[in-house]
Amino acid sequence: MTILNQEQTKRICERVLALSKADECIVSVGGSREGNIRFARNAVSTAGLAENTAVTVQVAFGKRQGTASINEYDDKSLEKVVRRAEDLARLAPENPEFMPAVAKQAYKESATFSAKTAAIDPEFRAQAAAYAIEACRKNKLVAAGFFTDSTAFSTVANSNGVFGHQQQTGLDFTCTVRTEDGRGSGWVKRSALDASRFDAREAADVAIEKALRSVDAKAIEPGRYTVILEPAATSELIGFMMSGFDARQTDEGRSFLSKKGGASRLGDKLFDQQVNIWTDPWNPDVPVLPWDAQSLIARERVDIIKDGKVNALDYSQYWAKKKGVKPTATPGNLIMAGTNKSTAELIANTKKGILVTRTWYIRLVDPQSVLLTGLTRDGTFYIENGKIKYPIKNFRFNESPVTMLNNIEEIGKPVIIGGDEVAYQMAIPPMKVRDFNFTSLSDAV
Amino acid sequence: MERRTFIKIGAGTAGAMLVPVFGNAIAAEELLNPMATSAKKALADTAMDAARKAGASYCDVRIGRYLNQYITTRDLNVQGVTNTESSGVGVRVIAAGAYGFAATNAMTPDAVANAARQAVAIAKANARLQTEPVVLAPVKGVGEVAWATPFKRDWRSVPVKDKAEMLIAANKAGLDAGASFMTANLFQINQQKYFASTDGSYIDQDIHRLWAPINATAVDKASGKFRSRAGLAPPVGMGYEWFDVKPEHKVRAAGGVATLYRGGYDIVEEARNAGRQARAKLSAKSVDPGKYDLVLAPENLFLTIHESVGHPTELDRVLGYEANYAGTSFCTLDKWESKTFKFGSLIVNFSGEKTTPGSLGAVGYDDEGVPTKRWDIVRDGVLVNYQATRDQAHIIGEKESHGCSYADSWSNVQFQRMPNVSLAAGKAPLTPDEMVKDVKKGIYILGRGSYSIDQQRYNFQFGGQLYFEIKDGKIGQMLEDVAYQSNTQDFWNACTAICDERDWRMSGSFFDGKGQPSQVSAVSHGSSTTRFNGINVINTGRKIA
Numbered sequence: 006m007t008i009l010n011q012e013q014t015k016r017i018c019e020r021v022l023a024l025s026k027a028d029e030c031i032v033s034v035g036g037s038r039e040g041n042i043r044f045a046r047n048a049v050s051t052a053g054l055a056e057n058t059a060v061t062v063q064v065a066f067g068k069r070q071g072t073a074s075i076n077e078y079d080d081k082s083l084e085k086v087v088r089r090a091e092d093l094a095r096l097a098p099e100n101p102e103f104m105p106a107v108a109k110q111a112y113k114e115s116a117t118f119s120a121k122t123a124a125i126d127p128e129f130r131a132q133a134a135a136y137a138i139e140a141c142r143k144n145k146l147v148a149a150g151f152f153t154d155s156t157a158f159s160t161v162a163n164s165n166g167v168f169g170h171q172q173q174t175g176l177d178f179t180c181t182v183r184t185e186d187g188r189g190s191g192w193v194k195r196s197a198l199d200a201s202r203f204d205a206r207e208a209a210d211v212a213i214e215k216a217l218r219s220v221d222a223k224a225i226e227p228g229r230y231t232v233i234l235e236p237a238a239t240s241e242l243i244g245f246m247m248s249g250f251d252a253r254q255t256d257e258g259r260s261f262l263s264k265k266g267g268a269s270r271l272g273d274k275l276f277d278q279q280v281n282i283w284t285d286p287w288n289p290d291v292p293v294l295p296w297d298a299q300s301l302i303a304r305e306r307v308d309i310i311k312d313g314k315v316n317a318l319d320y321s322q323y324w325a326k327k328k329g330v331k332p333t334a335t336p337g338n339l340i341m342a343g344t345n346k347s348t349a350e351l352i353a354n355t356k357k358g359i360l361v362t363r364t365w366y367i368r369l370v371d372p373q374s375v376l377l378t379g380l381t382r383d384g385t386f387y388i389e390n391g392k393i394k395y396p397i398k399n400f401r402f403n404e405s406p407v408t409m410l411n412n413i414e415e416i417g418k419p420v421i422i423g424g425d426e427v428a429y430q431m432a433i434p435p436m437k438v439r440d441f442n443f444t445s446l447s448d449a450v
Numbered sequence: 451m452e453r454r455t456f457i458k459i460g461a462g463t464a465g466a467m468l469v470p471v472f473g474n475a476i477a478a479e480e481l482l483n484p485m486a487t488s489a490k491k492a493l494a495d496t497a498m499d500a501a502r503k504a505g506a507s508y509c510d511v512r513i514g515r516y517l518n519q520y521i522t523t524r525d526l527n528v529q530g531v532t533n534t535e536s537s538g539v540g541v542r543v544i545a546a547g548a549y550g551f552a553a554t555n556a557m558t559p560d561a562v563a564n565a566a567r568q569a570v571a572i573a574k575a576n577a578r579l580q581t582e583p584v585v586l587a588p589v590k591g592v593g594e595v596a597w598a599t600p601f602k603r604d605w606r607s608v609p610v611k612d613k614a615e616m617l618i619a620a621n622k623a624g625l626d627a628g629a630s631f632m633t634a635n636l637f638q639i640n641q642q643k644y645f646a647s648t649d650g651s652y653i654d655q656d657i658h659r660l661w662a663p664i665n666a667t668a669v670d671k672a673s674g675k676f677r678s679r680a681g682l683a684p685p686v687g688m689g690y691e692w693f694d695v696k697p698e699h700k701v702r703a704a705g706g707v708a709t710l711y712r713g714g715y716d717i718v719e720e721a722r723n724a725g726r727q728a729r730a731k732l733s734a735k736s737v738d739p740g741k742y743d744l745v746l747a748p749e750n751l752f753l754t755i756h757e758s759v760g761h762p763t764e765l766d767r768v769l770g771y772e773a774n775y776a777g778t779s780f781c782t783l784d785k786w787e788s789k790t791f792k793f794g795s796l797i798v799n800f801s802g803e804k805t806t807p808g809s810l811g812a813v814g815y816d817d818e819g820v821p822t823k824r825w826d827i828v829r830d831g832v833l834v835n836y837q838a839t840r841d842q843a844h845i846i847g848e849k850e851s852h853g854c855s856y857a858d859s860w861s862n863v864q865f866q867r868m869p870n871v872s873l874a875a876g877k878a879p880l881t882p883d884e885m886v887k888d889v890k891k892g893i894y895i896l897g898r899g900s901y902s903i904d905q906q907r908y909n910f911q912f913g914g915q916l917y918f919e920i921k922d923g924k925i926g927q928m929l930e931d932v933a934y935q936s937n938t939q940d941f942w943n944a945c946t947a948i949c950d951e952r953d954w955r956m957s958g959s960f961f962d963g964k965g966q967p968s969q970v971s972a973v974s975h976g977s978s979t980t981r982f983n984g985i986n987v988i989n990t991g992r993k994i995a
Contacts, residue, residue, distance in 0.1 A: 051576075053553075098614055265671070365905055401909055449777070
């Protein structure tokens with residue numbers, strides 16, 4: 006099968022590099038085995054297992070680059086893929102922004118593999134679905150959900166001596182529970198690298214409780230409210246904002262971090278003092294590969310926002326050279342500092358407010374201010390005197406994460422949350438935020 | 451949901467290796483070499499035979515070869531050229547009343563037979579939790595047939611150099627006209643899809659699609675303000691002749707504020723206009739929020755149709771199969787059964803179809819081997835039907851499927867996807883300029899902007915690319931910071947005028963996402979310029995610290 010060990014992939018990389026006649030050569034070998042089970046209407050709808058591998062070769066003659074891939078590893082196939090890449094490179098136009106392959110990097114291993122996750126089988130997946138389905142049938146509720154797990158390897162090498170190999174595992178579970186009459190809906194998401202940190206029964210119970218509590222939601226007026234945002238409600242908003250941290254975009258005047266006259270807001274205190282966001286490939290909760298798969302630059306721990314100040318921007322190799330600074334690796338994870346407080350404690354400390362389970366269909370309305378719009382979904386509740394009083398109808402919001410991270414009153418304990426439309430592994434805390442801007446009501450349950 | 455796939459694809463900044471691909475990168479000379487139909491038939495027969503022997507009551511086999519080419523340019527540089535290929539076989543079966551699916555990229559008899567047996571085993575395992583057996587609407591086997599996108603110029607045979615030069619010329623035109631930065635991309639898709647089923651169909655299809663999105667950004671460094679204007683031209687289901695523009699392909703927008711395209715595209719002219727208008731946006735008037743009569747060009751309305759009509763009338767959403775991801779729908783079965791649910795005003799008529807030449811959804815047969823057709827979804831403002839696949843047709847009393855089954859890859863299972871969903875043209879003669887004459891206080895909106903809608907498709911907020919004030923029957927100054935908010939049913943009931951057939955044209959969504967694991971599909975949506983009275987407009991301008 007598809008999960009190759011370091012010895013096997015090193016041999017492939019060495020063969021490819023030896024075959025290449027180009028000025029430089031970059032190889033990546035990757036493979037994955039992904040299993041899933043999908044359920045809806047209290048029954049399994051689909052289940053599958055997909056396996057895939059590829060060797061990708063990128064070569065350059067001067068400033069001309071070519072890329073080709075193949076999924077066979079015999080000598081003949083490897084020669085074919087190298088020649089294909091070289092043929093494409095000869096045909097390609099010169100790229101004035103071409104940057105040479107990186108020099109040898111030191112990749113410090115990160116703990117991205119769990120044997121327990123790699124051992125997940127169809128029974129495990131079916132049981133994850135069954136917990137939700139059976140509990141919902143008992144409670145006259147309707148479950149829909151998706152469990153997916155993956156085991157993968159990634160190897161990178163180049164003609165300057167770069168080499169890295171690691172295995173990765175991960176799982177994601179989402180479950181939506183609705184009442185039979187469609188008047189209540191609850192949701193849960195759990196992500197884990199290690200299957201022993203995943204409890205399907207606990208997850209299903211959260212969605213069930215939210216569904217039962219959300220029936221007969223009241224309408225309250227849109228406006229600015231103190232909100233307690235669960236991690237799934239803020240993770241995508243923060244993820245959207247991170248695209249503005251690109252140094253080139255900022256220097257060119259096309260980011261919320263650009264200033265009048267061409268300067269950037271690097272060093273400015275743009276957020277609340279409590280806001281600390283960093284990336285760290287070795288974080289034990291959300292470890293990621295210690296290299297950036299695009300540039301092969303070794304990842305490091307980087308404080309992106311420190312005590313509310315913009316502390317670092319992302320520099321591509323090209324822009325770093327132009328600006329005379331060190332290029333950076335693209336972050337693979339985002340970690341936001343929190344406290345030990347639970348969401349329940351945040352609720353208990355709130356006189357009047359709104360609890361938001363998750364946000365949905367978030368889109369950038371204005372890149373100048375990072376104004377985002379989207380909606381709440383699957384569990385929105387009114388809080389009074391430290392207690393959830395009643396469910397309320399969903400809202401549309403128009404809010405900037407920059408403003409949101411300025412209006413923080415209290416932060417809770419970070420939890421692991423995988424991205425949906427944002428490609429980061431994240432550890433994000435629940436937050437209490439004042440003046441969050443809800444602009445209209447939605448009838449959707 | 452209109453997913454952000456394009457944003458991810460377009461985000462690469464240097465080198466083809468950075469572009470996420472739907473397959474393996476291949477050399478251009480291999481693109482024009484399809485697998486023999488007889489070999490595909492033999493493989494399909496092997497899979498179906500193995501499935502039957504393992505206990506399947508039904509089996510379909512999809513043998514796919516998906517060829518894509520992406521070219522990305524920024525300003526005067528080509529940043530990446532990537533050819534990709536993905537080939538393999540997907541086998542879907544029904545056994546013990548349940549579905550099973552398995553796929554393999556090994557195109558050998560042993561591998562496809564194994565996949566078929568694996569699919570049967572999965573079906574039998576799933577049957578344990580099944581509440582009711584799968585019921586398929588009948589499809590008469592069509593024997594050995596073929597269908598291809600009608601095109602005059604094959605994108606695969608056009609030299610990469612010519613394409614890159616065209617994109618660079620567009621970028622240069624935009625920069626010369628006032629843009630500070632330009633991007634132009636070219637997405638080219640060829641899906642070679644072979645379908646066979648135990649109903650007796652062997653269908654060979656060759657499908658082509660193109661999209662050339664551009665984007666102009668103007669920056670005023672003194673004020674720190676920046677604004678962008680994306681292209682207004684649609685993605686299409688046709689060949690490279692899309693770029694052989696003739697005068698009759700150009701459509702003048704109301705008041706002459708833009709040039710629009712139908713049947714052919716002048717990307718350089720469009721880029722020049724985009725550069726000029728991106729610069730103009732920097733000094734456009736910020737809108738006063740309030741109620742306006744909106745005049746929406748098809749280049750804006752298509753995505754509103756997609757989100758507020760296309761998605762809520764998907765029967766799998768209505769039934770709850772998407773509840774955990776894209777959501778359910780307000781168009782519940784009781785509303786359809788009542789035969790009186792007022793989806794829109796009397797002049798609102800929507801149909802679904804996968805037959806319009808040049809559209810993204812046009813195919814001869816869907817991914818269940820069902821011949822494509824046209825049908826009404828909303829007639830005279832009333833919800834009359836949904837979009838269904840073979841296993842859903844009986845739920846709404848239909849005797850045959852609507853042909854709405856689609857999978858984006860041989861390795862993914864097919865399921866219900868949106869066809870082209872379009873608003874019929876108005877019956878009375880009316881041009882966009884004539885429509886504007888009747889508007890006292892309104893806004894004319896062109897192009898797709900920021901789009902967001904709730905999971906049951908009630909509450910939406912949509913933007914655009916270009917906004918022009920309409921005052922006392924005349925188009926006036928450019929506006930900025932505009933978004934319109936409404937509830938789907940209120941919005942379509944506020945539809946008061948639709949321009950006639952002369953103005954009808956299609957735009958489309960190239961990367962529409964749905965399902966878990968998520969799959970993308972492409973569909974077109976047609977309309978004429980349409981007016982909606984008294985719609986809430988908000989001002990989206992904000993200042994941050």
